Amino acid sequence: MTLALNLRFDLARLSDTELAKRCDAIWADVEELERDGGPIRTSPRWRGPVRHPRAYLFWAMVRQSSASELEILLSAFAANTSLADVVSRMPRIRLHLALCEMQDILDEMKSRTPSPLRPAPSRPESI
Template sequence: MRFGINLRGDLAKLSDEEIGAKYEALISDIERLVQSTREGARRKPFYLAAMASFGWRGLLHAPIFYKMQAVVFGCLHVLQGNSSINRNGIELYLLDCEFKDTRDEIKRRVRRRQLAAA
């Protein structure tokens, strides 16, 4: 599971069908962005640089905090002279955080139903 404070009440309000559709859409978006990044760059995807720079979702799990973290770590990364991160890397990081939050919500629902059935 995750470490941090869940501030994603918006995901908890979605129905099972809606969260499933969101999960599938996020997978498609991530695959599309990774593919376009690979084709455009002809080298390692910027996603790897983004994950190495940002690494984790932070203590507060909400899109606004992910954006703030991306700005801070993106600026620090550029100040260190490493220009391997770009807009695609940041967008992919944000999509990955959203994907992980959605996955965690699905796991929470499954666990809750298992406990209720037991």
């Protein structure tokens, strides 16, 4: 377990069925990426010390972008263009963000599941 600052409060507010729907949407996006451009090779992902989609984009820019992709992203920052539009044209970074999102959802599901090492507190019997 790594030490990280979790800023994914949006996932804690979702129900289990909403989390499952988000998982399905992410897998559909990954399948669409594979259909459009074939299998995408990506380096092992590292989510970084902060759990938030904007932080994932930052780390994707720093660690995975080629020089041309980095120039495009920096130009988008300078031109105040929507990053979602720019990232949607970069399949490798889009895949990285989708996989990080999926890992966040799995972490949230795991935190909701009771662990045998951490049993639920028992209620005292009435006297």
